Amino acid sequence: MSLLFFAGKDVKAQLPVPVMNCVSVEDDGSLNINWSYTPSIPFDGFRIFYKPVGSILPAPSIEYLNTFTSGNIPVSDGQTVGYEIFMVTFTVSPAQISLESNHLRSMMLTVSNAGSGTGVARLDWNRIQAGNNGVFNIYRKDNPLLPFPAIPIAQTNNLIFYDTITSPYCTATDLYYRVEFSSGGCVANTSTGSGSFFDDNLPDDPVLSLVTINSGGFAEISWSHSPTVDVDGYIVGLKEGASFTDHYSLGYVTSFIDDQTALATYQDPCSEVVTYVVRAEDLCDNQSSGAINYQFPHNTILLTGETTTLCNRKATLEWNSYNNMNPEASSYKVYRSDGGGPDIEIANIAAGGANFTFVDPELLTPGVQYIYHVAAINGDVSKISGSCRIPLVPDPEPFTLFELDYVTVVDNDYIDLFINSDPPELISTIEVKRSAVDGSSVELLFSEPWDGFSPVSISDASADVNETSYYYSVTALDACGFELETSSVSRSIYLQIEDIGNDRYRLSWNAYENWGSNLLEYNIYRVADGVIEAGFPVSVPAGTLTFDDFAGNLVANRTTYYVEAVRNDDVKSLSNEVLLPADAEVVIPNAFRPNGISPVFKPRVKNIEPGSYLFTIYNRWGQLIFDSSNPETGWNGLDSGTEASQDIYAWVLTFKDLTGKKVSKRGSVIVLR
Known part of the structure; x- marks a missing residue:
């Protein structure tokens, strides 16, 4: 390369006009440039002019032979001073120059603090020439002795860039920047700018997505990550009163099961509404403000x-x-x-x-x-x-006692049910259920209000106590008519009497049910004219359900029987009463032998109205030979004081039964000699 200087030369428009493509600031402060041109008329070289931007002094120049398309402007202050550059082509003989090329400016970078703290670096620079668009690559380093890294930290199409400082710059650090312009064949660097910065930037909040309660009864919180790149953890907070307090710190996760019951800040989501927020924390221990989540916290459902x-x-x-x-x-x-x-x-x-x-x-x-x-x-x-x-658990105050204590026949007319309850005030209504068939088929008979006391008795006036025994259960209802409890089934005693001959009668009854092993015995009573007769009651074991009694001297229609079941605490359940059968009974032999085994002929009668008896005997000619109104007096076989002959004799018996009905019977008897 040779340097040639010309002054006062004619400008010849015919010479090719070069095009300045690129100017780049080098680390040593010099400027690298490149250019291009379209060959036409031959010329000798390129003359490049440069001066500080805004300078009014004449621009110095350097020259390059016509074979060059790039070069270096050997200034040393390009890192601090911006330069304007243009060029021409020239010939030595004749001395001519072309029209000026386009003008370029070296890119000067300024770095300033863009934030209220020291966490945002603002980078500003100029274009190489107006309208020269392209991509700007941003480079950063923290060691001035090392080259800039090969990979930019960012790209932009603008002339301004904000670099948010993150870790590892947690303390004040000198940071160095350079911007690289890249467009077509031009790759140009700005000057290097620097400033002291550290990360005091609050990271962005994460966004809560859901709070729920898992099957273990613990709150489960979910969120999306903070968009801040150096966030490495999260802080879960709880609302206490009108403010929030930090509760638990986590790593770089997006969910948390709050089972930290040992912490003083823990709130049980099964006993109170728990409101959660989440904040981000970065590698420099900066924490997000919570502005998003404090305004839109999520809460559990209690x-x-x-x-x-x-x-x-x-x-x-x-x-x-x-x-x-x-x-x-x-x-x-x-x-x-x-x-x-x-x-x-x-x-x-x-x-x-x-x-x-x-x-x-x-x-x-x-x-x-x-x-x-x-x-x-x-x-x-x-x-x-x-x-x-x-x-x-819909469990009302439990009964310590609810039972159908016992049932008993009253006055041979109806049945009383005795019920115990503790506490009795739980009951509003009692349902009485009854069956004459078996204990499994009891049906509602009637309902009756409960008086709030215990024990109580309820009467079943519809019971036909002389026809059958009855199975009973009772159900307690509350004030809403809902069933509280149902008793076990009790069975009343039904007593029957049967003539088994020879003036003997058999009493039989069903077992009293619901006392189980507490049933001690049965007592049998015989009553005449309202007075318990001597020798009664007669006790039989609990397993005995029959009793035979001789009633030859008893007066029918005046003698009754009843049975009582006796529990081991002396509670008693009575049966119905049965009456000694009152049907009139007449037995008359059809032959007798005077002075024989049966020397007197008379009817044997029972259950007849006293004073209504008349017994008469006639011979074959219809003559009355005997009469008596005393059932104990019979015919001795004499007719007017003499022995009646062996023959057939007619008799007539009249009386009234115990119902007052007149009865007449006729027959014959043979007198044997």
């Missing part, structure tokens, strides 16, 4: 329930709304599990309002555990937040 209001048989559920689901919650589904069975959806309630109340229409069974839970669901079913599962 479900409560009780079964006491509606007579302990229907569940009333209450819960709060779920806030800030995105998309918003559209409905709340209510689920129930019966006695350990699967979850069944029992209601779908539209969202709206802060609190909800729902009464399960199902009539619940006392003593059975029901599990309820509620889930908030958004319109596209992409988000579901569930409450804790709460157990409800």
Whole structure:
């Protein structure tokens, strides 16, 4: 290369006009340039002019032979001073120059602090020439002695760039920047700019997506990552009163199960509404402001329930709304599990309002555990937040005692039922159930209000005590008519009497049922004219259900029997009463031998009206030969004081039975000699 200087030469437009393509600031402060041209008229070389931008002094120049298309402007202050550059072609003889090329400016980079702190570097630079568009690559380094890295930290098409400082620059560090312009064949660097910076930038908040309660009763929180690149962890916060407090720190995850029960900040989501926020923390320990999540926190659903209001048989559920689901919650589904069975959806309630109340229409069974839970669901079913599962047992205050203590026949007319209950005030109504067939087929007979005391007796006036025994059970109902408890079955005693001949009668009865081994014995009573007769009652063991009695001297229609079952605490259940049979009985022999084994002929009568007896005997000619109105007096075989001959004699017997009915009987008897 030779340097040639010309001055005052003619400008010849015919010479090729060169095109300045690129100018790049080098580390040593010099400027590298390149250019191009279109060959036409021969010329000798290129003359390049350069001067500081804005200088009014004459521009120095350098020359390159016509074989060059790039070169270096040997200035040393290019890192601090911007230069304007243009060029011409020239000939030595004759001395001519072309028109000026386009003008370029070296790119000067300035670095400043763009933030309120020291965490954002602002980079500004100029274009090489107006309208020269392309991509700008941003390079950064923290060691001035090392070259810039090969990979840029960012790209832009603008003339300004904000570099948000992140780790590892957690303390004040001198950072160096350079911008590289790349367009077509031009790759040009700016000057190097620098400044002292460190990461005091708050990372962006993560975005909460869902809070729910898992099957273990712990809150489970989910969120999307913070977009800040150097975030390496998250802080879960809880709302306490009107403010939030930090609760637990996590790594770079997007979910958290809050089972930290040992922490003083822990809140139980099954006993209170827990409101959560999440903040980000970066590698330099900067924490996000919480501005997003503090405005739009997510909360758990607290479900409560009780079964006491509606007579302990229907569940009333209450819960709060779920806030800030995105998309918003559209409905709340209510689920129930019966006695350990699967979850069944029992209601779908539209969202709206802060609190909800729902009464399960199902009539619940006392003593059975029901599990309820509620889930908030958004319109596209992409988000579901569930409450804790709460157990409800519709179990009213338990009876320490409810029993049909015993039943008994009263006055041979009706049956009384004696009932014990503790506490008695639980009962509003008693249902009496009865069957004459067996204990498994009792049916509702009637209902009766309960007076709130115990024991009580209830009378069954419709019982036909002289026709059958009865099976009874009683059911206690509460004020809503719901069944509280049903007693075991008791059976009354039905007594029967049977003539077994020879003036003997057999009493038989069914066993009293429901006392089991506490049944001690049965007592049999015989009563005449309202007075218990001597020798009675007669006791028989609990397993004996018959008793035979001789009644030859008893007066029918005046003698009755009844049986009582005796429990080991001396409680007694009476049977109906049976009357000694009152049918008139007549036995008359058809022959007799005077002075023989039966020397007197007379009827044997029983159960007749006293004073109504008349017995007459006639011979074959119709003559009356004997009469008597005393049942104890018979015919001795004499006719007017002499022995009647062996023959057939007629008799007539008249009397009234114990009902007053007149009876007449006729017959004959043979007198044997």
